[in-house]
Amino acid sequence: MTSPNLLAPRALRFMIEARQIYFSFGNTSALAGATMSVAPGEILAVMGPSGSGKSTLLHCLAGIFTPDMGEVWFNGERLDTLPDGRRTELRRTAFGFVFQFGQLVPELTVADNIALPLLLNRVGRKAAYARANAWLPRLELDGLGQRRTGELSGGQAQRVALARALVSRPKVLFADEPTGSLDTLTGELVMDLLVCLAREEGTTVVLVTHDARVAAYADREVMVRDGKVINRAELEVEVTR
């Protein structure tokens, strides 16, 4: 008989892992047996055409969606069977998120937006703003702390979003098309900062993108097609058969 321990994820090997996960929107299948893993500190790009299931995969990995079947593991803990409260707590404390747009509160200032996750985690106001303001120079946002985010350029807004995602020092940063609304040079600046900061902080990154130039910032890429994950190692085996 197989020992249950053998089925547990190797915590040091994988920070996050999906095992044969399935997910449907009504009768439409989005994931059909997706399997993948990300090592601690690794930056992984998830590529694929529109509708391939790559964003759904990210949402399952982040505990936002619960797969219909299969398992999601985070840092040695089975994520998909956790109670909602614990998953919400993990999303607030262990995960950071950057999306294409619409994630900042436009009526609040840059500093307010960055401090928000800390305040929600009951960090004292003074400490939260001190930590938030410390991120401004790291993201080339000096002098913009009191500016309302509705007044920022697209590139500035994404850098604020990146600071807000990283201020709680998450173990995993989930980024879904983080440069999708930016021009080439601005997008490159955002990606350069994302990679540098993730390396400095030791953050694991799951980066969903359809853009190969963005994926090229990652350590490794996987391809999602028809709800399944294809990785490079599998391709090398298949073409030499």
Next chain:
Amino acid sequence: MLASVTVPLTLLGLLEREPSHGYDLKRDYDAYFGRGKPLPFGQVYATLSRLARDGKVIGGDAEPGAGPDRKPYAITAQGSKEFDAWLTQPIDPEPHLQTVLFSKVVLALMLGRPAETYLDAQRAAHVQRMRELTEIKRTGVLMDALLADHGLFHLEADLRWIDVTSARLTALAEMVRDS
């Protein structure tokens, strides 16, 4: 028309499908790959002679009553191995390789090979090269960054072609099968 380096390999691919005569090989080549620039008969026979000399194809006796172009050719195990290696291994990523990739895709479909897997492998090779160029961009001076950008944009154009072709493989397979 394909780059001259791929003509022998393309003829090998056509022979991998079935033994054929020079005339039929030229007809198939022109139909699939010629694009208004037919392959000269002289080049077909010169290429077949070189392939036969190198042991990659074997020529049979000319059929009775037929002209010199009715000599049948078949691919050898050595030729088959060389073709297979060319078909399955990703090309070194560089600009303007679409014509080579195109011939690989058409031949793979013609032979019932996994064209989608070859395209995926090529995509992975391209992204790996883009990763190397991105690192040069991130760590190098502006001159290096601009040179890397030049390569990146060309590779990106190839990738778009790969993606579009991947999405249209079913239609292309039907076209190749029906022609």
